[in-house]
Amino acid sequence: MVAKNMIRLSLVLFLLAQLLVFPRPTAAQGTVLRFADLGYGDRTAFGIDAVLDYYFPIPTGLRPLSDGRLTLRFTHSPLLRADRSTLSVVLNGRALSSVRLTPDNADGGELSVELPIAGFDGPGLFIQVRLHMRLTDDECEEVQNSALWTVVHGDSTLQIDLQPVESGTLADLAALFAPLPLSAPTVRSPPTIVLSPLNEAATRIAAGRVAFAIGRWAALARQAPVLTVADAIPGQLPSIVVALGTLPAGDWGSVRWNGRMYEVDGQEVPAEHGLLALAPTSPPRLLVAGATPTALQQAALALTRPLPAMSVVAVAQPPPQVGAAAWRDGAASFAQLGVERRKVTGAGEHQIDIAFERPAHWDLRVGGTLDLHITAAAGLTAQTSWVTAIVNGITLGSQRLRIETNSPESYRFALPADLLNSDLEGTPIRRLDLQIRLYLDLPNIGCEEVDTSAAWAVVEPTSAWRLPSDPAAAHDLGRFPATLLADREARLVLPDQPTLGDVHAGLELAAAVGRWAAIGDMRPPLLLTANEVGDDRRGPLAVLGHRERHPLMAMINDPNEMPFVYRPGRTRAATLSIVPSPWQAGMNVLVIDATDSDGLRLGVQALRERELLQVLRGNQAQLAADPDPVVLSLSSPLAAPPQTLTPRVEVVLLERFPAWQVVGAILLIALVATAILVIRIRWLRRR
Template sequence: MNPFRLFTWFAALLRSPLPAPRKIHLRLFLPIGLFLLTLICSLGWGWEHAVVHAQSPAADAPVTSPDAGIDKGPAPPQSSGEAAAKDPDVSDAAKKGGVVEPLAAGQYVLEFNRSPVVGNRLRLRSIYDETRLRFTRPRAWKPKSAKLQIRFRHSPALYATRSNLTAYVNGASVGSLPLNKKQGEIGSAIFDIPPDLIQDYNEVVLAALQNNSPTCTQDPFDPSLWTEILPDSKLVFNFQPQPIALNFSHYPFPIFDNLSLEPNQLAFLLPNAVDESWLTATTRFQTSLGRFAQYRPMNTRLLTAIDETKPNERLVIIGTPKTQPALAKLTLPLSLKEGQLRDEQQKVLPNDVGVVMLTTTADKRNPVLVATGNSPEGVAKAVQFLIQSRDRQLGTGQAIVVRQVNDVPPRPSREWAGYLPTASNFQLKDLTTFDNKPYEDMTVRGADAPVMEFDFRALPDDQFSTGNVLNLNYSYSPQVNPLTSLVEVQLDGLALTGKKLDSVTGGSHETLRVVLPEDRIKPNSKIRVRFQLDPRERRSCNRALDQQLWGTVHADTSFELNRTNVARLPDLKLLQFGFPFTAPQDLSKMAIVLPDAPTTNDLALLLEVSARLGRLSQSESVKLDVFQASKLPTQDRGNRHLIAIGTRDRFPLPEALRSEGFTIQEAFRRQRGQSQLQTLPDAEGLVKEIVSPWNRDRALLILSGQTKTGLDHVRDLLNRDFLFFQLREDTVLIDAGEPSPNPYDPNAYTLEFLQQAKQKQQISEMSLLSRILKTLRIGWFIIAPGFIIAALLLYAIAQSYLGRLHKKG
């Protein structure tokens, strides 16, 4: 409808004569109606134009397809490049280096025995039991089909028509089967899983209903009620890799995928000259990746050329265009001319400006992260942007110019995320879960309720005295059997105390006072609360009866702790928690020392150490420094905890190798006390902690060996959890029985632990006055009577002396 014709028609209508009674009202109504109709017509024309415009392809449309994540059913086979070519926006961005092209479609087999929950078998007991296995889906995988293959065996006492096994995936049932096999016979079943059920985080639940009677199973704890899931059961799914859009809003993806089913593969490109600025920036970046990884495996290696990159590897390039000339061979979002980075106006960026970019290799198969600048200062600023979460969260797009990064203020040395608060009195809600959320009220249900567990991790230098108390606040439901129902508290599996649930009407916010033994609270401790809930009236064959029973632990459960912070070093067991090198958590009081002109083995071990330090610490920033031997400042040598890396002949701090106890010397000689011997060859790695020769309040960690093979073994020790968490004493010798040991076989390595230090040094962050005041505050009930007794003794001695003087006078 044309609004101009409508306006002419209404104008003629206004000029026509109207009846007198209605003339005023209509002449008021018609202008208002004219305005409203004109507005509606204009809006309708604009809406139609907007719809037509939206249907045409836009030049700045997002890279991700609007159908991403929607399964449209089976598609005809296509090559890895065709998927991106069909979307004009994705292919357009790919030409500019903004998309990583997908690899060919594949199949992934996830066997149950990879989960530590399964081990050699997974057993289901009682009338009803279930077990849960969790797995992730890598971010760039789109499932095409999925199958769950179960191999099992069960008790021959099970009654087939009343016993079955059911599988659930993310809450949806995918199949069920009867438990009707003969004795010793192994059953097998395959369940199809709809691809749209597969999410980023997935859970497989296997539930068994087991009865040994055609009518009613009287004893739910009969040992004949069992079913075993064999460890060769597996989950198989076919997937189609998707194009990966390069955007810092998803960082650390695609450089690090926390949903990956395999170890993340990273490669660092070596610069043409290794200096301290590159060492420090690269080590800080690797530490931040370790914090992203946490418990997830990650493999790192060093490259001398970009074309050495393998499939599924992520390439990281850190350095200026002069130290990393390979940057000129990449398609970068910003211009690089004459060895200098330039902005959109082709002006040279200032030296104090950092640049971070995402691009791809020449074949567009591997994502590349570039942290660069026109000077080492700019490179350091770019890396610091990637490290600090408060700044990194602002990032988006494919390239970021970092002009200013705020310095994160230092945190107290004893403020560690995930550990106990430093206050003497705190509550359960002050502790955090594994995903850094505060604990809330927790409730369990049923007669066979699961145990409630929470971390109770003391700081590594915490020394507890008597008087540690847990005030457990709990509630429970009515209709419990007061004779057999109870609540129990355990510390690391040790039962501390229990209390009957003796009210048939239930309990609300009752308190149980539990004394915590001072010698049992460790940096990896866990407290478990178990409710044994039995119904007052037990009916046969009625499982639903016990679901009315519940127990709750409240978040205002409180703790009272008496402790001082004193650690005795050297002790490699404390290194399992990063102490003392991760105090404070930003690593500002430690440094790593390398030989002058470090080798590739030295650098590989440096990256592994920094990744492990990242796994063991949580902070807003990373402030550790890396020095070469000849450039280590005297002040840092005495004021920092040090980690020294290198073979014996190139060790950066040779005086440390002459410390007491076990030492490695020239010509493959070893010495321990007065004993000396020579070994040919000596391929063992050495991990040794000593008190720093330059400061008795600091520690020095030695990572060494006679050969580069020894350094590789030390690197394996730091990379593999099943080796690292065996550390103890103050000296460890590690060797492998074969040149390329199986990374998943704990028996492939030999560890020998030695205690060399004759006397340990006490290290504490508290001042002398603070120690005295805390001792007085904790031990007042002993010190006060002591003062009184001492005063009485002095009074008696003084009176006796005065009496003797009086007699002589």
């Protein structure tokens, strides 16, 4: 009996040891997303060799925590030869798995592949489904036989465990503080801007520049900027502390305040230098500090420029001006807009989708172009390889690929300016959704085997948008922040002695400016009070408050128009308007009128969120919350709808007049002619 127990115990210990030495692999976890929900429905591949491309971007602020799983659901032609037809999956250039296309999986086939993406920090997952299909064993297979097909269905799934980025360096601030999309598996609390001290003008101005940077980070994530404000560091929430002088209590790593200036690792930082530091905490906590107001402003301005991969840096001077900012001269390369080179490999048709945002305050003129710089493999068949460009669903045209050399070739496509300014509702167009379709064809001479990987093409980052334009109407709310764009920095003016809620609204407006300012080198606005503005009220201004509390509001003429429709009994929470400046000819003032800070924040919300901003029309709108924000436009759209989408019947000139008018005109002409003739005859007889 004892011997049996010893044997059992030995067996248990052996099994435990095996589990410790050979742990089970971590299974894929996270959210399961359908291809159809990600924009890819059923897609069909034709021909002997074909490739289906899928690109799944990883949102800013998220990274895969563990390996993922791809489940392909497909059907294929039942005539395919099972021993010669295959389907393969390639992730970012790395082959992962293959399966034969057999009669068993011709209807309802499925392939599940583990994706080694744990810790992946790239911009997205580029997945290729490569197919080789054969009907016969003949050397001379019909390349375009219609029975050579495979369908990858939209109910295929991608399982990926995306989690928020919780740690990093100053180079990762966008990932640490940018808002997450609604599809994210978790909710990230918005960053809290802590002003220390609260009622100091220098900290408020610096906080406005920090809020502008938050808007920039939100633009990278293509989300609406969200933030909160406090006078003390919140617990267990991401925060950005704007400190003038004394360092707020907390764990700041190697940063100290000695009563006169800051110290890093015991070494004093010059009083005229600003300081940026990430605390060794989670959630992230950023310090924007300076011993003097000038040093604090330098530190805040540095957030609008790329920063090194360090946890602490001193800022010795204001950041230099960007030499070649995107859209500054009416053009922008893909590189300036953050798009890297895109390469596709394999014979057949490929699709590349890229989303851009253009300045909303431009009225595009005729002559705009999209210049694609493409490098293609020299072995392609020039007669049957092509590129097509589609913008916002509008096909610009197709061109044959030029493959004489391996150097980039330029393909210019004319842009329809009329269709890219506004839609039928008069809403200004801000997005340019570009789809590039490439068809790569290899020669099939003498029925020789061809390596399909020899077919490739690269869309270079030197590709560019060239958009000649005129300034659009600056008094159109739908073109925000056009009113605040000028040669000097804009000023956001709060009431004197603003409440914390007023400051919150002003900071959210600064973040909204950062979100929608497509010009790369726009200077952050200044968040001031009416007293701090003084008598110099020229330049771009935004006034936030109520006439009873704000001295500048009484000097502005309120249009006070009535909405087209309204709901009886609903109280107006805020009014947005753009009015001529009483202090400078040719300038406009953005006015957000509300009785309290909640109303101000509601008005700013209409400028922060895309869903509300695209509803704004003309120069005045009312907002109410019951319970969701509702926008009522008080003026007609200023942007005319595209003429090509509003055709008119061309009427012959004569058909524009009633028949009786035509007959009457003829009789009148005849009568006048007769009278002239009679007078002429009598005059001749008298002579």
